Amino acid sequence: METLKPEISVVNRNGLQYIKKQGKLIQYNPWLGNHFGFIYDTMMKHEVFPKTFGGSIEKHYSILNRLLSDVHQQHxxxxxxxxxxxxxxxANDNQYTGVDVSPDLLKRAGKRLRSSGFTETKLYIVSADDLPFQDQQFDLCLCILALNFFTTAEAVIKEVKRVLIPTGSFICCVPIPERNRLNKMINGTLYPEKELRRLCQNYNLSMQSYPDENGPLLYFKAENHA
Ligand SMILES: C[S@@+](CC[C@H](N)C(=O)[O-])C[C@H]1O[C@@H](n2cnc3c(N)ncnc32)[C@H](O)[C@@H]1O
Structure with a gap:
């Protein structure tokens, strides 16, 4: 499993890892969806994908399946x-580590991991722009439908660069403004593809977009270079 920075200790509460720095518990404001965990998946399928995105969750799932089905024995x-x-x-032969600021959502992920037969997993209540892990710990980093919600995408990409092994990759799916053809209000900060490419380049991550189109979503992979 991952190694934590020396100044970090963890407290396990209901299967989730909470972080302590210098003995002080770090707390976050959960995201707005935290208390709607029980309807989150239904809302994504019936409201957000068709009505806000003008896309389809089935297509999203089939793209993710294609991108991830060959991933085995990775951290x-x-x-x-x-x-x-x-x-x-x-595949459940991967080691899976998840981070999020919303405990109610993450508890549901814990149930999914158990029912899918994963044996090596950890779920942390932390912000993606301040990861508690030491450098170069992960083969693959994923960020799906979330880059727009972080305070700044750059701080998160910087952390991705830090925690990936030198041959690691980052797979991301994010709404971009130039594909928001329905002109709907999409929460968070939308970065144009060009800006995402520039941010990745700044951290020596070479970004390649996948050709798939699904409403405003851009699917891309960025490969790390030492
Ligand atoms: C639209 S949901 C996407 C969830 C999941 N990736 C999916 O594909 O269904 C956005 C997620 O971002 C999380 N989030 C928002 N700000 C965050 C932050 N600073 N660090 C970590 N997670 C955050 C929310 O709690 C929420 O789970």
């Missing part, structure tokens, strides 16, 4: 795990 870090919808596309 995977997912940023903003939420209820863990990605878990269904990952």
């Amino acid at each position: 995977v870090l997912e940023l903003a795990t939420g209820t863990g919808s990605v878990i269904q596309f990952l």
